[in-house]
Every structure is written in C-alpha cells, then in structure tokens.
Amino acid sequence: MQASDNRRKITVGAFILLGLAIFVIGVFTLGSQKKAFVKSFSVSVVFNDIQGLKTGNNVWFSGVKIGTIKKIQFYGTSQVQVFLNIEEEAHKYIHKNAAASISSDGLIGNKIIVITGGTPKFPFVEDGDQLQVNTTLSTDDIMKTFQVNNKNLVDVTADFKLLARGLVEGKGTAGALLADEKIANDFKAIVSNLKSTTASANKMAAELDVFSKTLNTKGGLTDKLLTDTAVFAKLQASVDELKKTAGSAAMLTENLNKASSKLNQTDNAVGVLLNDQKTAEQVKMIMKNMETSSQKLDENLEALQSNFLLRGFFKKKAKAEAEAAKKNP
Structure with missing residues (x-):
C-alpha cells in the first residue's frame, strides 16, 4: 500500500516537472519570437489612421523583423x-x-510597420524619439483606386459600345463612310485626285531640278553671271550707265516741265508773247512797220543807184564783182 502511494507521488511529481519544463520552454520560445528577452529601445510614431494595427504586430526594416508594437494610444x-x-x-x-x-x-496578412533608415548625414535615432510618417498608399486606397478604374473602364466600354452601334447603323461621318457606298466612292475619288496632285507636284519638282541644273551649266549665261567676275563687272557698269542715263532723262524732263510751265506765265518774254494779247499785237505792228521800212529802204537804194552822183561808184562795184566771178568760177 505504501509502495503504491510512493509510486503515485513519483508519477505526479514527474508530470509536474514535465509541465514546468514545457512551460519554461514555451515562455522562452514565445519570448524569442516576440523579442522579449532582447535588449531594445523605444520610439514612437503618430498616425492619422493606423488601419487596424494591434499591439504585438511586427516592425520591419529592409525586409527584416526588428521589433514589435508595444503600445497604442x-x-x-x-x-x-x-x-x-x-x-x-x-x-x-x-x-x-x-x-x-x-x-x-x-x-x-496582418498589418505591420515598415521603417526606412533615412540618410547617413543625420545622427542615429535615440530612445524616446518620434519618427516621421511616410505617407504611402494603403491597401484600402489601392482598392478604392481599383474601384474608380473599374468604373471608368465600364464607362469607356459603354461608350465604345455606343460608337460601334453608330458605326453599324451608319451614324456620323465614320458610320456614313462605312455604310454609305456613295460617300465611300466619293472619298475614294478624293484620294485618287490627291494621288494625281501629288504625282504632278513630284513631276514639277523634277522639272525644276533639271532646270536648276541647266542654270549651273559650265559656260552658260547664268554660270558666267554667277562665276565670271569680268562679265559681272561689265553688267554692273552697264547698269550704272543706265542709272546715269535715267538720271539725265529725269533732269531733262524736269527742265522741260519747268520751261513749259514758264510758257504759261507772263514773267518772261516768250510767256508774254504767248499769253499777253496786247503785247502780241504790238509785236505784229512792229514787224509790219519793219517790213514797210525795209520796202522803203529798197526803194531809196534804187533811187540812189539811179542818181548821177553815185552811178559811177555802183558801176565800178559791179565790174569788180564780175571779174572776181571769172577768176573763181
């Protein structure tokens, strides 16, 4: 009886020792996972929304777990x-x-906090410091963006559906081109005319190219004008002479204009004769008197030749003129 009690006590003690061992191993195992027995320091972060973070969630740095969330308030x-x-x-x-x-x-998965290391020019973080927040898109934000994109995609698909229906029914310009045979033929004719116009333009360009090459032919007039300095100098001299001639003609024209304008004025002799009737009458009278005087002078000379006092003088003069004419026939 006593031996049975001792055996029972030994068995119970063994189970108790085994349980204590399992408990200690579990505590150390969980502690190692939670970094409970590792030397650490504390920092804090202030968020506008923690998106379901809980105490005990992990903290990661460059893909490595470096700590846990200690407290949330x-x-x-x-x-x-x-x-x-x-x-x-x-x-x-x-x-x-x-x-x-x-x-x-x-x-x-579970929510975690990810820390970026910063730049080396700043000192290392200290116990009790507050880290700044790196604002990135959360999963909820990404899902919201997906929802907006899906809605936009549905709208675009609906618009394409309406467009395709319009094309099939011949609505709009594109639909008319696809459904109306006459418009399609007209469009083909326009394209054909455009091709003909392009061909004509290419032909004209080729002809202009040939013409430009002939201008550069060695010995031609254009080549001499562009390259022969002597020909160019002569041409320039001719142009200068033409300029001088044109200047002289312009001056002559100006002088003629001035002279013609004088003919219409009465401050000169010709203008007076042309424009003043009284003066013209006086000039006519003077010419008439001169003609009468000349006639009378001729009559007086004839009378003098008939005078016996001068008859000998005129006979000698006539004889001398006759001999001079014989010597110089």
Whole structure:
C-alpha cells in the first residue's frame, strides 16, 4: 500500500516537472519570437489612421523583423500614437530622419510597420524619439483606386459600345463612310485626285531640278553671271550707265516741265508773247512797220543807184564783182 502511494507521488511529481519544463520552454520560445528577452529601445510614431494595427504586430526594416508594437494610444484630437520596441542591433541603421509607414504582411496578412533608415548625414535615432510618417498608399486606397478604374473602364466600354452601334447603323461621318457606298466612292475619288496632285507636284519638282541644273551649266549665261567676275563687272557698269542715263532723262524732263510751265506765265518774254494779247499785237505792228521800212529802204537804194552822183561808184562795184566771178568760177 505504501509502495503504491510512493509510486503515485513519483508519477505526479514527474508530470509536474514535465509541465514546468514545457512551460519554461514555451515562455522562452514565445519570448524569442516576440523579442522579449532582447535588449531594445523605444520610439514612437503618430498616425492619422493606423488601419487596424494591434499591439504585438511586427516592425520591419529592409525586409527584416526588428521589433514589435508595444503600445497604442490616442494622440491630440484625432490622431493615434504608436510605440515601437526596436532591437538594439538595429540602432546603428536607423537615423533621425527615418520614416515609418503602415503596410501588410502579404496581400491580406496582418498589418505591420515598415521603417526606412533615412540618410547617413543625420545622427542615429535615440530612445524616446518620434519618427516621421511616410505617407504611402494603403491597401484600402489601392482598392478604392481599383474601384474608380473599374468604373471608368465600364464607362469607356459603354461608350465604345455606343460608337460601334453608330458605326453599324451608319451614324456620323465614320458610320456614313462605312455604310454609305456613295460617300465611300466619293472619298475614294478624293484620294485618287490627291494621288494625281501629288504625282504632278513630284513631276514639277523634277522639272525644276533639271532646270536648276541647266542654270549651273559650265559656260552658260547664268554660270558666267554667277562665276565670271569680268562679265559681272561689265553688267554692273552697264547698269550704272543706265542709272546715269535715267538720271539725265529725269533732269531733262524736269527742265522741260519747268520751261513749259514758264510758257504759261507772263514773267518772261516768250510767256508774254504767248499769253499777253496786247503785247502780241504790238509785236505784229512792229514787224509790219519793219517790213514797210525795209520796202522803203529798197526803194531809196534804187533811187540812189539811179542818181548821177553815185552811178559811177555802183558801176565800178559791179565790174569788180564780175571779174572776181571769172577768176573763181
């Protein structure tokens, strides 16, 4: 009886020891997973929306788990402050300008916090520091964007459906081109005319190219004008002479204009004779008197030749003129 009790006590003690061993192993195992027995420091982040974060969720840095969420509390009016336990080993990689963002462990996994290390020009983060927030699109935002894109895609598909129906029914310009044979034939004719016009333009361009090449023929007039300095100098001299001639003609025309304008004025002798009737009458009278005087002078000379006192003088003069004419027939 006593031996049976001792055996029972030994069995119970063994089970108790085994349970304690399992408990200790479990505590250390969970502690190692939660980094409970690793030296760490604490930092915090203030989010506008923690998107379902919970105490105990993991903290990642460059794809490596470096800590857990220690505490979550409200901050200010509507923000949330999250305290993080970070392993001391990660301290030398996280700088004061590091930023934290909320992400997911997989597409539909638990929420996690992801920390970016910052830049080396800033000092390392210290215990109790507050990290800045890296605003990125959350899964919900991505899903909202997908919903908007799906709606837009449905709208675009509906528009294409209406467009296709209009094309089949011959509505609009494109539909008319597809459904109306006459319009299609007219369009073909326009394209054909355009091809003919293009061909004509190409032919004209080719002819212009040939003509330009003939202008550059060695020894031609155009070639001499462009390359022979002597011909160009002569041409330039001719142009200068033409300019001079034109200038002289212009001056002559101007002088003639001035002279003709003088004929219409009475401040010169010719203008007076042409425009003043009284003066013209006086000139006519003078010419008439001169004619009468000349006639009377001729009569007086005849009378003098008949005078016996001068008859000998005129006879001698007539004889001398006759001898001179014989010597110089």
